[in-house]
Amino acid sequence: MTESARTGEPAIRALRQELAQASDPQVMRIVATVDALMARGAADDLIAPLRQRLVELRPPRPLRFARLLFHPLDPLIVPAPKWRPDHLTIPRTAVTPIAAHVLRSMAQAGAAIDAGGSGHTDAETDLIARLGQSLWPAAALILAEPDVPDSWSVTELGDTAYRQLAGTISALLAQAPALDAMCAATANGLLPPRAEAIGEILGRIRAANSNALPMMITLLLTRLPQAAAVLAALQTGLDAPAVQAASDQATDLLLQRLEVAGGVETRIATGSLADSAGAVKDIAALLGSLEKANAPSSRRAQLHAVRDRLDTGCRQRFASELQDDLLLPLGRLASLPDAAQMSALETVARGLRVLESEARKIGGGVTYDLLLGKAAAAIESPAVQERLSVADQARLVEILAGSDAALALLGPGSR
Amino acid sequence: MTETAIPLIENHQPATFRTRGIAAPFTTPLLAGARIRESSRTGIELVVPNPSGGRGVYIVHWPGVGALCKPTVHDTMLFRRCSALRDIDTASIRAAALDVALEGHAGRDAAAAAETSIAADRSQRLLSHFLLLMGVVEQVDPDGIKATSLLERTPDRDRRASAAVHLVAKEIGRPASYLAGGLAAMGDAFSPIGVAADDQAARIPRLILRLRETSAAMASWLSDGPNDEIAGLGRLVTAAMQSAGDTGAALLQATRLPFADPVGLLKSWCSARTEVIARSGRCDALLDGWERVALLWLAAATDATRRAALFEMIPVIPVLPREAMDWDGIAIPAAAMDPVCRVTSHDNTWRNGSASFGLVERNETLRAMSL
Known part of the structure; x- marks a missing residue:
């Protein structure tokens, strides 16, 4: 929080009060304006109380690098206070430092992808898929490295948490293009997901980082609930115990999410x-x-x-x-x-x-x-x-x- | 759905355009690709593609449609209007569909588009009539000033036109009024083709352009996009659409040839009026049903919806009847007589229930995009 917000100047307080009473279209306009600012700072703090309204309104958000990078993992992201190291989730505080690390490591290629998303929103699914094809596998390679980036310190989560999170994120992002392609191949749900494609994705995840397996199944069931039937069939093969256990963990997570208040x-x-x-x-x-x-x-x-x-x-x-x-x-x-x-x-x-x-x-x-x-x-x-x-x-x-x-x-x- | 109530005709390979029926722009999802044809029993009947995408069609009269689906108000009104038609052909079905859309049964956008189309058709008919008449004048008086637009119509030109028609009438041995009527009728009949040699504003040239642009857009998408079985289907549809566009362009050119000899065309009218009218409708018959195929693609805005559109396009791709092989002056590819391919589905959940509302809306958008 910025100094001015903390000190609670009367003018700021009054503005916050006005914002809290703004109509839905006004909120959408204000957030779009703040989103467009390069340096958001105090403005970001001012719209913080509107976050819950934003969840309800779901306006298209600018396709910034971090949003693009974590787009396939969005169902796994949780507010930092709700995250625990043994949870099958990603704390929101990890998003910005990891994105900054990937952007810096990718150098010109990252800047080109960042520029490709500039002026667009997260409603443009075709563009996300196209940019993601280049970004996600490259990010997976970067995050597979054990070095902890300097930017991580702001999360106050520690190096162990970084290595654990970066490892699972790396494994998941490596399979994001394949997951995207498989979802696209169902042609808006006209076709059932292909069992072989699901088996291949899960097999590669398991080989790369078995901790990521339940997270991938969570993503899969979130995007393609009809994949549950395929998963049940996969639980008869060689990987049956692992897939069974991961499926149970994923369904527990999904059910827990539904069970929490709201x-x-x-x-x-x-x-x-x-x-x-x-x-x-x-x-x-x-x-x-x-x-x-x-x-x-x-x-x-x-x-x-x-x-x-x-x-x-x-x-x-x-x-x-x-x-x-x-x-x-x-x-x-x-x-x-x-x-x-x-x-x-x-x-x-x-x-x-x-x-x-x-x-x-x-x-x-x-x-x-x-x-x-x-x-x-x-x-x-x-x-x-x-x-x-x-x-x-x-x-x-x-x-x-x-x-x-x-x-x-x-x-x-x-x- | 009570499939047992309506027998599925397993081998529907229409021999003639009449038995194939005319494509009607129904908005009910399960009536996609349905055609209207004359029926000796009930006046008109529908030829509905097998909803599963498999072989065969249902031949149903209107009460029987209720066994397949719940038709929209638009479709009920369209069918009712078609039931009152004296002749079932592409022009009459188009006029009926435009009238129903104009009444607002497919939404405001479709009504506005219908108003534009009706006005454009009227202008095109006037222009075609005028150009045929001017063609006769120029043939009779080659040194006179040429006219290519209705704006160039003057009292002096009208006098010259009247004189020219009287001269030709005397030569042919028919009343001038009969020839004037013939020119008006041919103007109406040929207006979708465009009488001017390079007319790109008439409906058929615009449709051919739309097919060519759509197939090019599909080819481009396929070259950058999917590399799976959907790409295979896409290539089949693209090839079929390209072929339809090319054949349509060749037929358009052949149909326009007689316009180089308007007096000869008038003589043909006097000796073989039915044949001349039949020739004027060949392009429409050849391309009947293709606009919907192209529009399904053009209405799809994302990769996911384009993939879904391909599955919808395949069962509605028109299959030409064998009668087309008898047409002179045009080579019809043999492949156009067979379905491009079949994609069967085990259920209709993708176009029933909650999905049907979006599909009806999309189909109304297709009406608004129609030429």
Whole structure:
């Protein structure tokens, strides 16, 4: 924390208070501005209280070198106070010094990659994959060296922790391009992950650093929950005991993350509705794979509790989004919406259906039917009829309640 | 889905364009690649590719579609409008689809695009009619001033045009009004082709350009990108699209040849009107269904979505009926009569449930991108 922030000057305090009350778009704009600063210092401290809001808003962040380097390992990064040497995670405080060390060691090649990400964001997955192809294997070689960089001292974690972390990070980054390629080969989930590809990645990880094996399985299950079935099949080969043990550790870690306060709720409540639906799908797939593995009763109880929280989180997100982002804006329309307004309303309606389609697999079917029915009725109400054309009404009703309801709205002869 | 309720036609190798049907821009994910054709029993029916990607098609009338999927309002309206058509051909299905989009059933962007397309079609028809008429004038009076644009239309030109048509009418032995009607009808029929020799603004030349640009973009992506089985599929699709573009360009050139002799074209109209109209529709028939294939690629913005797009492109790649081999003046590659390849899937989860909403939205975007 900077001196000015620590001394708590009244002006700074007032500004912090204002920031805390800023609207979501204002927060996004402020953070984007601070992110763009080369020397962030005090500005970084000022936005520190907004970090939780950022988690919920998930704005695209600038593709800085450190973010690019650790992109494939992001699911393993935890706040420093929550990290322990025997945990299968990476403390956030390790990110900056390790990235600085890699950047310095790569010299011109690192600078070229850094420049390649400049002006871009972490939403650009193709660019990340392309730059990562060069960066991750090179970083893996650098981090395999035993020398502790000077920059490490700021972490106050000690040399042993560096060697342990650098070793596992090195092993994981070496396989990051292969993991990326395997995920890409599923073509957005159209194809199942190839068992041979998974076996090869895990085999190489095990040969390089067996401590990294559960971490790689954690990454694998986070990105491709459907890989759980393949992992189960792999547990019959020569490496069976090692893969079995690592899989157990990985699933424990993933389950622990879901079990902590807000572990499920944050993932459902943050990002777009599509992000939320994706999280529901992934969590449900993970829970499904854990349930099938002849789990003991204690594990089943854990899974049941997580599933209940998932159900509750979905209903809450659905209900609040329906009210705040669809029905309220509809009610506030003063005249026929323009193309952008109508597109925004349709996006929300579609997002609600995507979330509902995934969420009702967990439960709450009656609730969703009821809420969707009410929303469709609200759109057909005389108050909304004055603000929407029949075609626009029919579009929203079709998305929310299906084509039969929309055809009924369009009148006789439409069905 | 009740597959038992609708028999799958295992060996659907259409002999004629009529039995193949006309590609319709449905937005329901499971109706991707479906075609509309005339039916002696029900007026019109759908030819729906096997949703598994495997061999065969379903032949269904509208109530039967409900056994395969839940159609969107857009598709219901489109089918209803097509049911009222007197002739099922590419022009009439296109006009019906534009009208349905204009009503807003595929969203605001598609409605705006439809409005633009309808206006462009109208201008192109006027231009084609004008150029055919001016072609007759120039042939009759080679020393007169040439006109290439509607802006050059003047009362004096109209008088000269009328005189020229009367002169040709006398020579052929037909009423001038009959020839004027023929020029208007041919102007309409040939407008998608573009009557001017170098017309790149008409719909068919633009579609050919789109196919060539898309196949070039795919080839470039494949050369820098994946090195797996998806790359193999990509190369097959790219080759098929290149071939369609090349064959389309050759056919376009052949179709435009008679425009060099407008009086001869008028004589053909008098002696073989059906044949002339049939020739005007060959390019559309040859390329029918290809725009969707290209748009699937163009709508994909990331490597992951491009890979997914390839799986969607394969089952909707048009297969030409054997009738195309009988066309004179153009060599149709034999490979165009067979499916490029088959990719089968064991379930439809990728286009059902939560995934269907995004796909309908994407399909509406394709409507907005359509020429």
